[in-house]
Amino acid sequence: xxxxxxxxxxxxxxxxxxxQNTILNAARDEFSEHGxxxxxxxxxxxxxxxxxxxxxxxxxxxxxLFQAVLEQSYRHIREEERKLNLLGLKxxxxxxxxxxxxxxxxLDHPEFLTLLNSANLHRARxxxxxxxxxxxxxxxxxxxxxxxxxxxxxxxxxxxxxxxxLYVSIAGLSYFYLSNNHTLSxxxxxxxMTPKAHSERLSHMTDVILGYVLRN
Amino acid sequence: xxxxxxxxxxxxxxxxxxxQNTILNAARDEFSEHGxxxxxxxxxxxxxxxxxxxxxxxxxxxxxLFQAVLEQSYRHIREEERKLNLLGLKxxxxxxxxxxxxxxxxLDHPEFLTLLNSANLHRARxxxxxxxxxxxxxxxxxxxxxxxxxxxxxxxxxxxxxxxxLYVSIAGLSYFYLSNNHTLSxxxxxxxMTPKAHSERLSHMTDVILGYVLRN
Amino acid sequence: xxxxxxxxxxxxxxxxxxxQNTILNAARDEFSEHGxxxxxxxxxxxxxxxxxxxxxxxxxxxxxLFQAVLEQSYRHIREEERKLNLLGLKxxxxxxxxxxxxxxxxLDHPEFLTLLNSANLHRARxxxxxxxxxxxxxxxxxxxxxxxxxxxxxxxxxxxxxxxxLYVSIAGLSYFYLSNNHTLSxxxxxxxMTPKAHSERLSHMTDVILGYVLRN
Amino acid sequence: xxxxxxxxxxxxxxxxxxxQNTILNAARDEFSEHGxxxxxxxxxxxxxxxxxxxxxxxxxxxxxLFQAVLEQSYRHIREEERKLNLLGLKxxxxxxxxxxxxxxxxLDHPEFLTLLNSANLHRARxxxxxxxxxxxxxxxxxxxxxxxxxxxxxxxxxxxxxxxxLYVSIAGLSYFYLSNNHTLSxxxxxxxMTPKAHSERLSHMTDVILGYVLRN
DNA sequence: TATGAATGAGAATTCATTCAT
DNA sequence: TATGAATGAATTCTCATTCAT
Numbered sequence: 001x002x003x004x005x006x007x008x009x010x011x012x013x014x015x016x017x018x019x020q021n022t023i024l025n026a027a028r029d030e031f032s033e034h035g036x037x038x039x040x041x042x043x044x045x046x047x048x049x050x051x052x053x054x055x056x057x058x059x060x061x062x063x064x065l066f067q068a069v070l071e072q073s074y075r076h077i078r079e080e081e082r083k084l085n086l087l088g089l090k091x092x093x094x095x096x097x098x099x100x101x102x103x104x105x106x107l108d109h110p111e112f113l114t115l116l117n118s119a120n121l122h123r124a125r126x127x128x129x130x131x132x133x134x135x136x137x138x139x140x141x142x143x144x145x146x147x148x149x150x151x152x153x154x155x156x157x158x159x160x161x162x163x164x165x166l167y168v169s170i171a172g173l174s175y176f177y178l179s180n181n182h183t184l185s186x187x188x189x190x191x192x193m194t195p196k197a198h199s200e201r202l203s204h205m206t207d208v209i210l211g212y213v214l215r216n
Numbered sequence: 217x218x219x220x221x222x223x224x225x226x227x228x229x230x231x232x233x234x235x236q237n238t239i240l241n242a243a244r245d246e247f248s249e250h251g252x253x254x255x256x257x258x259x260x261x262x263x264x265x266x267x268x269x270x271x272x273x274x275x276x277x278x279x280x281l282f283q284a285v286l287e288q289s290y291r292h293i294r295e296e297e298r299k300l301n302l303l304g305l306k307x308x309x310x311x312x313x314x315x316x317x318x319x320x321x322x323l324d325h326p327e328f329l330t331l332l333n334s335a336n337l338h339r340a341r342x343x344x345x346x347x348x349x350x351x352x353x354x355x356x357x358x359x360x361x362x363x364x365x366x367x368x369x370x371x372x373x374x375x376x377x378x379x380x381x382l383y384v385s386i387a388g389l390s391y392f393y394l395s396n397n398h399t400l401s402x403x404x405x406x407x408x409m410t411p412k413a414h415s416e417r418l419s420h421m422t423d424v425i426l427g428y429v430l431r432n
Numbered sequence: 433x434x435x436x437x438x439x440x441x442x443x444x445x446x447x448x449x450x451x452q453n454t455i456l457n458a459a460r461d462e463f464s465e466h467g468x469x470x471x472x473x474x475x476x477x478x479x480x481x482x483x484x485x486x487x488x489x490x491x492x493x494x495x496x497l498f499q500a501v502l503e504q505s506y507r508h509i510r511e512e513e514r515k516l517n518l519l520g521l522k523x524x525x526x527x528x529x530x531x532x533x534x535x536x537x538x539l540d541h542p543e544f545l546t547l548l549n550s551a552n553l554h555r556a557r558x559x560x561x562x563x564x565x566x567x568x569x570x571x572x573x574x575x576x577x578x579x580x581x582x583x584x585x586x587x588x589x590x591x592x593x594x595x596x597x598l599y600v601s602i603a604g605l606s607y608f609y610l611s612n613n614h615t616l617s618x619x620x621x622x623x624x625m626t627p628k629a630h631s632e633r634l635s636h637m638t639d640v641i642l643g644y645v646l647r648n
Numbered sequence: 649x650x651x652x653x654x655x656x657x658x659x660x661x662x663x664x665x666x667x668q669n670t671i672l673n674a675a676r677d678e679f680s681e682h683g684x685x686x687x688x689x690x691x692x693x694x695x696x697x698x699x700x701x702x703x704x705x706x707x708x709x710x711x712x713l714f715q716a717v718l719e720q721s722y723r724h725i726r727e728e729e730r731k732l733n734l735l736g737l738k739x740x741x742x743x744x745x746x747x748x749x750x751x752x753x754x755l756d757h758p759e760f761l762t763l764l765n766s767a768n769l770h771r772a773r774x775x776x777x778x779x780x781x782x783x784x785x786x787x788x789x790x791x792x793x794x795x796x797x798x799x800x801x802x803x804x805x806x807x808x809x810x811x812x813x814l815y816v817s818i819a820g821l822s823y824f825y826l827s828n829n830h831t832l833s834x835x836x837x838x839x840x841m842t843p844k845a846h847s848e849r850l851s852h853m854t855d856v857i858l859g860y861v862l863r864n
Numbered sequence: 865t866a867t868g869a870a871t872g873a874g875a876a877t878t879c880a881t882t883c884a885t
Numbered sequence: 886t887a888t889g890a891a892t893g894a895a896t897t898c899t900c901a902t903t904c905a906t
Contacts (some may be wrong), residue, residue, distance in 0.1 A: 016886070035337050037254025041880060051888045053882085062880065074403075116399055117333040121251050124398030136403050164404060165420040168393050175396075176388030182340030183332055187290075187352050188380060204381040212427035232869065257897060267871050272898065448890065467769050469686025473876060483892050488877065506835075548828055549765040553683050556830030568835050596836060597852040600825050607828075608820030612764055614772035619722075619784050620812060636813040644859035664865070689901060699867045701903085710901065 020058050022048045027055075028069045032111030036066050036118045066118070067126040073115050074136040077105060081140050091151030095213060098140070099206050103174045107198070113179040141167055151213070158215045166213070173205040236274050238264045243271075244285045248327030252282050252334045282334070283342040289331050290352040293321060297356050307367030311429060314356070315422050319390045323414070329395040357383055367429065374431050382429070389421040452490050454480045459487075460501045464543030468498050468550045498550070499558040505547050506568040509537060513572050523583030527645060530572070531638050535606045539630070545611040573599055583645065590647045598645075605637040668706050670696045675703075676717045680759030684714050684766045714766070715774040721763050722784040725753060729788050739799030743861060746788070747854050751822045755846070761827040789815055799861065806863045814861070821853040 026047035030039045041062060045052035059065040084101055086094040106113060119126055127133050144163040151157030177184070181192045191197065242263035246255045257278060261268035275281040300317055302310040322329055335342055343349050360379035367373030393400070397408045407413065458479035462471045473494060477484035491497040516533055518526040538545055551558055559565045576595035583589030609616070613624045623629065674695035678687045689710060693700035707713040732749055734742040754761060767774055775781050792811035799805030825832070829840045839845065 019886080035251050035253050035334075037251050038337075039253075040878090042878095052880095053888060054886080056881070057886080114337055116396055117337065118251075120396050120398045121254075121330055121333065124402040127399060127402040133402055134405075137405075138403070141404070162416070162420065164406070165417065168400065169389055169420070169424055172388040172390075172392030173385055174388075176391045177384050180332055180336050180391075182336045183343060184384065186340040186343040186349055187354070188357070189350075189353075190380070200378070201381065204378065204385070208385055208424060208428040211429075212424040216432035235869080256895095258895090268897095269871055269899085270869080273868095273870075278897070451890080467683050467685050467766075469683050470769075471685075472874095474874090484876095485878085485892055486890080489889095489891075494876070546769055548831060549769065550683075552828050552830045553686075553762055553765065556834040559831060559834040565834055566837075569837075570835070573836070594848070594852065596838070597849065600832070601821055601852070601856055604820040604822075604824030605817055606820075607824045609816050612768050612823075614768045615764055615775060616816065618772040618775040618781055619786070620789070621782075621785075622812070632810070633813065636810065636817070640817055640856060640860040643861075644856040648864040667865080688899090690899095700901095701867060702865080704902070705865075 016058075019048075019050060019054060022050060023055055023058060023065075024069060024072055027065050028073065028111055028115070031066055031069055031118060032114040035114070036062075036122060039066075063126070067130060070115060070119055070126050071130055071132060071136070073109075073112050077109070077112060078136065078138060080105060081138060084140075084143075086140075086143050086147060091147050091154065091156055092210060092214065094147045095209055096206055098144070099170055099173075099209050100202065102170050103202050103205065106174045106178050110178065113175060117179065138167065148213075156215060157213050161213065166209075169212075170205075170209060173208060174201075177201055232274075235264075235266060235270060238266060239271055239274060239281075240285060240288055243281050244289065244327055244331070247282055247285055247334060248330040251330070252278075252338060255282075279342070283346060286331060286335055286342050287346055287348055287352070289325075289328050293325070293328060294352065294354060296321060297354060300356075300359075302356075302359050302363060307363050307370065307372060308426060308430065310363045311425055312422055314360070315386055315389075315425050316418065318386050319418050319421065322390045322394050326394065329391060333395065354383065364429075372431060373429050377429065382425075385428075386421075386425060389424060390417075393417055448490075451482060451486060454482060455487055455490060455497075456501060456504055459497050460505065460543055460547070463498055463501055463550060464546040467546070468494075468554060471498075495558070499562060502547060502551055502558050503562055503564060503568070505541075505544055509541070509544060510568065510570060512537060513570060516572075516575075518572075518575055518579060523579050523586065523588060524642060524646065526579045527641055528638055530576070531602055531605075531641050532634065534602050535634050535637065538606045538610050542610065545607060549611065570599065580645075588647060589645050593645065598641075601644075602637075602641060605640060606633075609633055664706075667696075667698060667702060670698060671703055671706060671713075672717060672720055675713050676721065676759055676763070679714055679717055679766060680762040683762070684710075684770060687714075711774070715778060718763055718767055718774050719778055719780060719784070721757075721760050725757070725760060726784065726786060728753060729786060732788075732791075734788075734791050734795060739795050739802065739804060740858060740862065742795045743857055744854055746792070747818055747821075747857050748850060750818050751850050751853065754822045754826050758826065761823060765827065786815065796861075804863060805861050809861065814857075817860075818853075818857060821856060822849075825849055 023044065026044045027039075029047060030044045034040070039062070041052060041055060044065075045055060048055075055065065059068060081101075084097065086097060089097060127136070130136075141163050144167055148157060148161050148163055148166070152159045177192065184190075185192050192201075239260065243255075243260045245263060246260045250256070255278070257268060257271060260281075261271060264271075271281065275284060297317075300313065302313060305313060343352070346352075357379050360383055364373060364377050364379060364382070368375045393408065400406075401408050408417075455476065458476045459471075461479060462476045466472070471494070473484060473487060476497075477487060480487075487497065491500060513533075516529065518529060521529060559568070562568075573595050576599055580589060580593050580595060580598070584591045609624065616622075617624050624633075671692065674692045675687075677695060678692045682688070687710070689700060689703060692713075693703060696703075703713065707716060729749075732745065734745060737745060775784070778784075789811050792815055796805060796809050796811060796814070800807045825840065832838075833840050840849075
């Protein structure tokens with residue numbers, strides 16, 4: 001007779017959830033370090049400290065796992081974006097805040113950048129197949145539209161700015177620097193990842209965005 | 217007597233060069249479509265129309281081949297950059313020209329973007345091991361420095377702009393849009409690759425850069 | 433309800449052991465027939481009746497497999513040597529017995545000879561890397577030392593004989609004949625593998641060893 | 649017009665002979681270091697400093713090359729054996745001389761041992777196919793027969809000794825020690841290749857052979 | 865005689881995935 | 886839910902050999 005009582009159903013469920021999450025995190029790390037093609041199911045299992053077979057129990061296959069990781073990552077950044085509360089700030093401050101947030105998020109979540117690269121290498125097939133692609137739309141586009149409009153109305157911002165274009169620009173300024181920092185460093189022989197370099201970059205990007213947006 | 221003259225030694229030599237080049241181009245396409253991990257030596261051979269063994273005859277292994285492709289790609293963009301002759305233009309025009317060139321180059325060479333992504337996924341190890349990493353430094357940094365200085369002197373540009381920061385920003389504005397166009401399109405439900413979208417993007421980027429650089 | 437009881441855990445475990453052993457035996461045959469360089473992993477799998485992938489599941493690679501085979505072979509001969517119980521015999525009889533045992537072991541285990549040759553071709557690198565190299569030391573050296581001492585004391589043996597030298601000589605007399613029997617036969621045009629030839633050789637070797645050891 | 653006169657026919661012949669010999673020596677080294685299965689045609693070409701294609705020009709294929717190497721090696725030891733002139737010595741001295749010669753030859757030509765091992769691994773197929781196998785028969789067997797007979801007649805040697813058995817024994821005593829020195833050293837933890845160890849071995853072997861042959 | 869280019873067959877090893885329990 | 890054993894299909898890389906000159 002087993003001395004340990006079998007777990008109650010809800011406990012088992014909790015274990016299941018925990019295992020799934022452990023796998024997802026392990027997979028996220030593996031995919032972001034090696035890309036989809038370079039990731040190894042074996043390593044994911046090892047990272048998760050779980051049996052490889054279990055991955056297939058919860059996720060259909062490598063592709064589905066990658067899709068799940070991608071969705072999770074998008075969900076996470078979207079949640080963070082939602083917390084920003086930009087509309088409580090003056091338009092120029094809201095933009096400063098957004099530039100700063102984008103920079104810091106990418107800095108703190110380098111895996112997000114490489115995951116996006118992988119997703120694009122595969123032509124976003126994993127998003128196209130996702131049921132929840134639309135949920136992944138950034139709430140910031142609408143917010144940004146409103147900020148730009150307010151700024152235009154109060155006379156501080158120039159008019160005619162497409163929020164999506166601006167969103168892409170803000171993202172691009174951080175993204176390129178961080179995503180390509182290895183090649184940039186190798187080629188320009190300059191360490192781009194020191195705290196000083198970081199603060200210079202943030203300051204530069206803020207200047208660029210505000211320089212563009214502010215009615216001189 | 218053979219009716220066809222035997223190829224001169226230089227000619228024969230050129231066969232080897234031609235094979236090597238064919239392989240390099242095929243490899244560039246394969247790596248850029250699938251990444252380093254997803255690329256298949258078999259497919260490279262097929263694309264090149266050459267025996268797989270020959271790839272190993274000329275290049276040590278997959279890694280070395282990737283490195284060669286990367287070097288070639290850098291060399292190519294650097295050559296094009298060199299042709300730009302920005303110093304013959306007025307500072308503001310020179311910046312417009314540079315934004316436009318960067319955009320068009322990335323647009324015409326999507327493989328360059330994905331190769332860079334792969335290189336960075338591997339922490340630029342392939343550049344670090346390259347003998348010629350330094351040759352790959354962009355001539356534009358110096359040129360950009362001179363343009364910025366001239367603009368400052370003639371009173372059209374603000375001062376204190378780091379050429380490297382500006383270079384990275386110009387690149388980033390194009391890069392993010394093009395490299396991530398699949399995920400962006402999937403999520404925002406907007407086709408970013410129409411001619412109209414392209415010209416809007418170019419116009420936006422030019423405004424951003426000049427809006428930042430011009431003294432009010 | 434399944435009519436067959438599921439194997440107990442120890443049973444299942446034994447499956448793994450059995451597979452490993454099957455592989456080891458197949459590998460031993462393949463390596464001994466073709467040498468390390470000439471052995472084929474595919475053939476080992478076929479001989480074992482198991483999937484080739486399984487070999488890599490249990491053994492890191494060809495080299496590690498060879499090492500495992502080598503260790504197993506040494507362990508086997510050492511076990512047999514241990515059973516000899518030479519100290520229960522009179523010194524001269526003990527030597528006769530040892531010569532006979534060595535001869536018969538080599539005769540019955542031709543794979544041992546070729547494995548040793550392979551190991552030496554590779555400068556015993558596989559033993560050097562073995563954790564258990566020391567366990568493979570022959571118990572016979574000590575035993576032989578005692579036998580020689582007893583014989584010396586009872587006046588039948590000459591003194592001053594190094595047990596290791598004698599051990600090597602006893603082994604060498606059988607080894608050369610059996611390991612090189614193909615070239616010897618080809619060159620001298622005499623079949624060395626008939627029963628008669630065998631018994632003549634054994635008799636000759638015994639004479640050589642005793643002729644040397646006995647105090648005239 | 650070429651400033652260098654084309655080589656005279658006999659010179660070309662000399663070049664051809666030289667190339668063949670260079671290849672044979674390179675092949676001997678390669679085969680003896682790696683065995684037949686582990687030898688690489690590429691490395692042989694590199695060792696020879698000649699084009700790989702040339703090997704195929706002179707030798708049909710790898711097997712034929714191995715056969716040629718083997719024949720050459722046998723020819724060489726047979727030549728040296730022929731120079732020994734044992735019949736000019738007293739029987740016991742002749743045997744001492746032979747033991748010593750065998751030992752030194754193996755010591756100075758370790759490649760001969762590994763080549764023999766390879767040949768035997770392949771069941772002496774390469775000798776069987778050789779036209780000149782018979783030439784490779786050792787002249788020592790006859791000589792040894794005569795020595796033994798003289799010794800018997802002059803009362804120093806026991807009778808009834810088979811020269812072939814004795815030849816094999818003399819060879820085996822040296823062979824095992826030298827051919828297996830790596831495994832022996834690894835297992836017994838004793839360096840067998842010091843000058844002191846060598847002279848002890850030679851002395852031991854001489855004692856063994858003479859102890860056996862001498863009439864009490 | 866000599867050589868650089870090229871190749872098909874094969875070899876070791878890897879990988880995602882499934883079986884059996 | 887969880888796992889160790891097993892596998893087929895690749896995948897990278899190697900090798901002896903031949904082509905073309």
